[in-house]
Amino acid sequence: xxxxxxxxxxDMRLAVRVGGGALMGAFFFLIVVVMVPFAMGPDLNLLSxxxxxxxxxxxxxxxxxxxxxxxxxxHEDGSxxxxxxxxxxxxxxxxxxxIAHWLSTGLPLVLITPLLALMLNVELRAMGPLMLTLTVxxxxxxxxxxxxxxxxxxxxxxxxxxAVLVLPLTVPVLIFGVAAAxxxxxxxxxxxxxxxxxxxxxxMSLVVGPVAAAAAxxxxxx
Amino acid sequence: MQLIGxxxxxxxxxxxxxAGLNFSLMDGEALVVTGRNGAGKSSLLRxxxxxxxxxxxxxELDGGLPEATVAEQAHYLGHxxxxxxxxxxxxxxxxxxxxxxxxxxxxxxxxLQAVDLAPLADLPAAYLSAGQRRRLSIARxxxxxxPIWLLDEPTSALDVASxxxxxxxxxxxxxxxxxxxxxxxGPVGLDxxxxxxxxxx
Amino acid sequence: MPPGTRLIKKPPMAIIDLANPxxxxxxxxxxLPWLVAATVLLFAIGLVRxxxxxxxxxxxxxxxxxxxxxxxxxxGMMAWGIMSVAAFGTLVWRHPLADVAGKAAAPIGAAxxxxxxxxxxxxxxxxxxxxxxxxxxxTSMLVLFLxxxxxxxxxxxxEDPGRGSRAAAILSLVGAVNLPIIKFSVxxxxxxxxxxxxxxxxxxxxxxxxxxxxxxxxxAFTLLFVTLHLAAMRxxxxxxxxxxxxxxxxxxxxxxxx
Numbered sequence: 134x135x136x137x138x139x140x141x142x143x144d145m146r147l148a149v150r151v152g153g154g155a156l157m158g159a160f161f162f163l164i165v166v167v168m169v170p171f172a173m174g175p176d177l178n179l180l181s182x183x184x185x186x187x188x189x190x191x192x193x194x195x196x197x198x199x200x201x202x203x204x205x206x207x208h209e210d211g212s213x214x215x216x217x218x219x220x221x222x223x224x225x226x227x228x229x230x231x232i233a234h235w236l237s238t239g240l241p242l243v244l245i246t247p248l249l250a251l252m253l254n255v256e257l258r259a260m261g262p263l264m265l266t267l268t269v270x271x272x273x274x275x276x277x278x279x280x281x282x283x284x285x286x287x288x289x290x291x292x293x294x295x296a297v298l299v300l301p302l303t304v305p306v307l308i309f310g311v312a313a314a315x316x317x318x319x320x321x322x323x324x325x326x327x328x329x330x331x332x333x334x335x336x337m338s339l340v341v342g343p344v345a346a347a348a349a350x351x352x353x354x355x
Numbered sequence: 356m357q358l359i360g361x362x363x364x365x366x367x368x369x370x371x372x373x374a375g376l377n378f379s380l381m382d383g384e385a386l387v388v389t390g391r392n393g394a395g396k397s398s399l400l401r402x403x404x405x406x407x408x409x410x411x412x413x414x415e416l417d418g419g420l421p422e423a424t425v426a427e428q429a430h431y432l433g434h435x436x437x438x439x440x441x442x443x444x445x446x447x448x449x450x451x452x453x454x455x456x457x458x459x460x461x462x463x464x465x466x467l468q469a470v471d472l473a474p475l476a477d478l479p480a481a482y483l484s485a486g487q488r489r490r491l492s493i494a495r496x497x498x499x500x501x502p503i504w505l506l507d508e509p510t511s512a513l514d515v516a517s518x519x520x521x522x523x524x525x526x527x528x529x530x531x532x533x534x535x536x537x538x539x540x541g542p543v544g545l546d547x548x549x550x551x552x553x554x555x556x
Numbered sequence: 557m558p559p560g561t562r563l564i565k566k567p568p569m570a571i572i573d574l575a576n577p578x579x580x581x582x583x584x585x586x587x588l589p590w591l592v593a594a595t596v597l598l599f600a601i602g603l604v605r606x607x608x609x610x611x612x613x614x615x616x617x618x619x620x621x622x623x624x625x626x627x628x629x630x631x632g633m634m635a636w637g638i639m640s641v642a643a644f645g646t647l648v649w650r651h652p653l654a655d656v657a658g659k660a661a662a663p664i665g666a667a668x669x670x671x672x673x674x675x676x677x678x679x680x681x682x683x684x685x686x687x688x689x690x691x692x693x694x695t696s697m698l699v700l701f702l703x704x705x706x707x708x709x710x711x712x713x714x715e716d717p718g719r720g721s722r723a724a725a726i727l728s729l730v731g732a733v734n735l736p737i738i739k740f741s742v743x744x745x746x747x748x749x750x751x752x753x754x755x756x757x758x759x760x761x762x763x764x765x766x767x768x769x770x771x772x773x774x775x776a777f778t779l780l781f782v783t784l785h786l787a788a789m790r791x792x793x794x795x796x797x798x799x800x801x802x803x804x805x806x807x808x809x810x811x812x813x814x
Contacts, residue, residue, distance in 0.1 A: 139453040143442070150441040160705055167698065175690030211435025214406055218426045220457045251677075252688045354406070475809050482806035 136221045137229050144233030158238035159245050162195035166249045177254045184253035185263055185314035189307055191249075192242055192267055196274040197296050199238045203230060203279070204286040204350065213286075213354070223347040231279050231343065239271035255318070262317030262324055266331060270310040273335040276342030277302050283346035287353015306334050356382040356418035356502060358403075358425070358534055364411035365398050372398045374411070378551050382418075382502070385525070385535040385548040394554030396538035397434075400505045403536065404431040419502060420457070427457055429503035430496045434511075436488045440481035444472060444491055447480050452498040459500050466498035469524060470517075485512040493521060496528075504528060506537040518544060577793050580653060584790045591783040598776035605769035621679040623770060627777035628672040632700065633735050635665025635781065639707070640732040643725035653789070655721035656796075658728060659711045660788035664781060666704035673697060696737050703731040717796060 148155040169187045170180060180187075207213040216226050246264050255263065281299035288294070312327040363376040373395040380386050388396045401407040403414060405426030416425050438447050445463060452461040467473040470490040475483070483491065489512045496504060504525070510518050522544030525535055529545075537543050602623070612619035639661045645654025676694065677687045688694070707724050714720020762770070 136454045136456070139450055143439075143450045143454075146446075147439055147441060157709070160709065163705075164702060167702065170690045171695070177686070177689065180690075209435075210439070211433055211437040212439075214401075214404070214431060214433055214435075215437050215451060215455065217406060218404060218429070218431060219455045220423070220427055221454075254686070254688070474812075475806065478802065478806055478809075482803060 136219055137225055140216070140221075140226060140229040141233050144230055145237055148233065148237035155237045156241055158195045158199040159241035161198060162191045162242050163245060163249065165191040165194055166253070170253070181254040181256065184250060184255040185259070185266075185318065186311050187253060188246060188249060188255075188263065188267070189270070189311050189314070192239075192271055193274055193300075193303060193307060195242055196239060196271060197278050197281070197299060200234065200275065200278040200282045201285065201295055203234055203282045205282075208286050208354075213350070217351075223350060224343040227279060227283070227346045227350070228339075228343040231275050235272050235275045239275055243267045243271060259314065259318040262328075263314045266310045266313045266328065269328070269332055269335050270306055273306045273331075273338045274303055276335075276338040277306070279342040279346035280349060283349035284353065287349050306331065306338075309334065356416065356532065356534070358503065359415045359417065360403070360412070361414075362412035363399070363402065363409060363414065365395060365402050365407060366410040367398060367407060371410075373553055376412070376551075376553070378549075380534050380536070380549070382532040382534055383529050385529055385537065385545050386551055387543065387545070387548045388536060388538040388551045388553060389540070390553035396553055397507050399553065400431065400433075400507050400536065400538055403503075404429055404505050406431075416503070423457060425503070428501055429505050430455075430499075430501045432492055432496065432504070432506045432509055434507060436492045438480045438483075438488055438491060441479060443477050443479055444483070445476040447491060448494055448498055451495050455495075455499055455501075457501075461499050463498055466494040469497045470494045470520065486514060486517060489513055490517060493524065497524065502533050504533060504535045504537075506535065506539075506543075508539055509537060510539065510541065510543060577653065577656075581790055581793060584786045588783065588786060588790075591779060591786070595776060595779040595783050598772065598779055602769060602773040602776045605772055609766050609769050610763075615683055618679060618682050621675050623773045625672055625675040625679060626770060627774040628668045628675065629697065630774060631777045631781050632665055632669035632672050632697070634778075635661050635668060636700065636704070636728070636732060636735060638785075639665065639728040643728040646721055646725040647729075653793075655717070655725065656789050656792045657785075658725060659717075659721065660785055660792050662704055662708050662711060662724075664784050664788065666701060666708060668777070668781070669697060669701045669704060673701060696734060700731075700734055703727070703734065707731070717799075 166187055173179065204213065207216065217223055219226070243264060246267055247260050250260055250263060278295070278299050280302070281295035284298060285295045309327045309331040312322070313324055313331055316322045316324045316327060358378075358380045360376060360378045362374075364374040365372040376399065378386060388399060390396050398407060402409055403425060405424060414425060416428060419425075419428050437451070442450070445467070448463055448466060452463060452466075464473060464476075467476055470493050472487060472490055472494060475487070480488070480491070493509070509521060513521065525537075525543070525545060529535060535545075535548075537545075537548075606620055606623040609620070609623075611617050639658045642654045642658035642661065645651040646658065673694075676697075680689070681687050707727050710724040710727060711720050714723070
């Protein structure tokens with residue numbers, strides 16, 4: 134267990150020090166969400182109707198792009214070799230890195246959501262459910278994205294490949310996340326069912342993601 | 356303790372790197388692996404370290420920890436240093452020692468002293484020279500005890516004094532019952548190691 | 557004194573001496589307390605005048621947010637102008653303190669822009685009924701804020717201060733294009749935001765009883781900016797010195813323990 138915590142603390146420390154990119158994900162999220170009204174025009178009613186969808190897609194893109202370097206830096210400086218030689222299975226190594234990544238990238242994203250929701254004219258009473266869906270959903274996005282990050286290291290390709298591989302896998306999370314957020318706003322359907330399914334998807338990704346990513350790393354780095 | 360490699364075969368990128376490789380090493384013994392560039396010296400070390408899958412043959416460690424793999428009882432010193440520039444010298448070493456620890460204690464300060472980096476303990480690793488980075492990697496082998504040392508070109512980037520220091524550390528490791536396998540082009544300063552040549556003479 | 561010796565007088569400080577970081581630090585240390593005092597004084601006068609200024613016949617006392625909002629907007633834009641001049645200094649004249657000036661100005665400008673956006677948002681709620689609307693003036697101020705964040709990201713994530721500064725300087729110059737767009741956006745597009753009332757051909761449209769406190773607050777904000785900017789420049793110079801000393805220490809240790 135202490136090896137898991139050591140790795141988690143190290144990755145968090147690296148993220149917040151110079152060059153670590155801790156707040157970059159949140160910054161990118163901010164920009165992407167702000168772009169949409171520029172493109173669509175200032176119709177506030179329309180914005181408030183699609184607000185949750187815009188926020189979810191922004192969160193998705195921001196999470197994915199920040200994942201690009203997750204394994205690449207360790208691979209380039211030889212740390213990945215040593216990480217595979219500890220007593221910890223590679224799946225747990227990957228999980229520890231993913232949790233550190235979510236804490237430094239995903240959580241700030243969730244925290245600035247209220248500000249952005251305000252700019253998209255999302256109703257105040259929807260703010261809480263919206264943040265809840267993102268809090269539960271962004272870990273799913275991170276853990277599903279692990280597979281793409283591992284593959285892009287193994288295949289030595291860049292960020293677009295990662296996006297192409299991972300985006301289709303995140304579709305269920307996106308659908309249920311937006312459905313839950315919308316249910317809280319518009320409301321004929323209750324919030325509970327889509328949110329529960331979202332939680333289930335998240336929990337599943339916590340297991341499937343590291344297993345798949347570890348397999349990809351092992352086979353790709355032969 | 357005895358490390359046995361029997362009829363080892365390695366395939367990387369569709370190409371057979373080596374086949375039919377045999378060696379046997381007892382505790383207190385060192386094996387120097389020589390050969391041309393590309394012959395497979397690094398691949399052999401990575402196979403033993405568990406980083407490359409064995410295509411054929413068998414690798415066993417008799418007398419080691421019962422539940423641990425060979426990789427978990429080996430230190431690997433590759434071409435790269437596995438150092439993070441934004442962490443300090445001590446933080447880098449502390450992390451690897453904690454992460455790689457299976458059993459036994461870790462000693463950070465004595466390890467830094469053994470490679471003469473103790474005064475730089477709080478300096479960010481970004482400020483180190485190539486030789487200092489190499490020495491910090493070597494400190495990892497001292498901070499945490501593992502019986503097998505897999506060294507890939509250990510003397511590269513080291514000046515004469517540091518090479519002598521490394522030779523001393525290696526002798527100390529062997530005297531304590533450890534095993535060393537070193538891939539190298541030149542001498543590493545060990546007296547009478549066993550030799551294994553990969554590829555044509 | 558023995559005959560034949562001459563007293564050598566130190567030449568008085570010229571503006572070019574400011575290029576020397578040590579002289580600059582000495583100057584800042586002398587001037588800063590006075591600047592702080594002047595800033596506090598002007599803020600006191602400005603806020604008192606603002607409180608006593610007449611209310612708007614429609615908005616009531618809410619209009620007094622203007623005394624924070626408008627100077628913050630002006631300073632937010634002025635800071636970018638200073639960054640652009642500093643960028644010129646970095647790229648063209650190679651002035652040694654230019655990139656320090658640019659790096660120090662960015663967070664202060666970002667803070668003023670944020671104050672403008674937040675006060676504007678709070679003002680908009682009772683006045684227009686909404687916290688935010690995507691009209692030309694607000695949007696271009698938001699874009700300015702995002703550009704500030706981008707420049708700050710460039711300065712802060714570059715491990716080598718020199719390289720980050722050149723990249724940030726280029727971005728500062730490119731982003732300067734946004735400033736005239738903000739100024740004239742309210743004229744070019746139909747917007748919810750108020751049109752130009754102060755800097756207009758034909759003279760200002762605001763009554764002196766409101767204009768004077770506004771101008772006093774503007775001067776107070778400007779003094780605040782100068783104070784913060786000089787202090788931030790001092791910090792940055794000291795920070796770089798610490799970094800250099802660490803590098804020298806590493807080098808000495810490397811030579812002592814090869």
